Amino acid sequence: KTLEAKEEKKKADYERIVDLYKMIDEEEALIKEAKKHLKSARKVKYVKREAVKKIIAAWVITVPAAAVLSAAIYFMIRGIVL
Incomplete structure (x- = not known):
């Protein structure tokens, strides 16, 4: 019950x-x-730790490469103008 x-x-x-x-x-x-x-x-x-590692590696490579490339372009333009 x-x-x-x-x-x-x-x-x-x-x-x-x-x-x-x-x-x-x-x-x-x-x-x-x-x-x-x-x-x-x-x-x-x-x-995803592997993805984070890839992103950091890409930043480590591209940021200095962009700095070197921009410096080269700057000095080329400066050399042409002066």
Whole structure:
């Protein structure tokens, strides 16, 4: 019988219901904590370290190359004008 169907509802029935709700709350807290850890683990997984290395390498190569090229063009124009 369910609690609604029982004619005589005892204190033990209500205590059992309260215990069940406490267990549900505890399980929800555990699930929430597990999801939080899983989310942080996924974030670390999704960081593509190789892509970051490639971007840094490209900057290290292109910035000095652009500086050398612009200096060469500057001195060529300066030599032509003067």
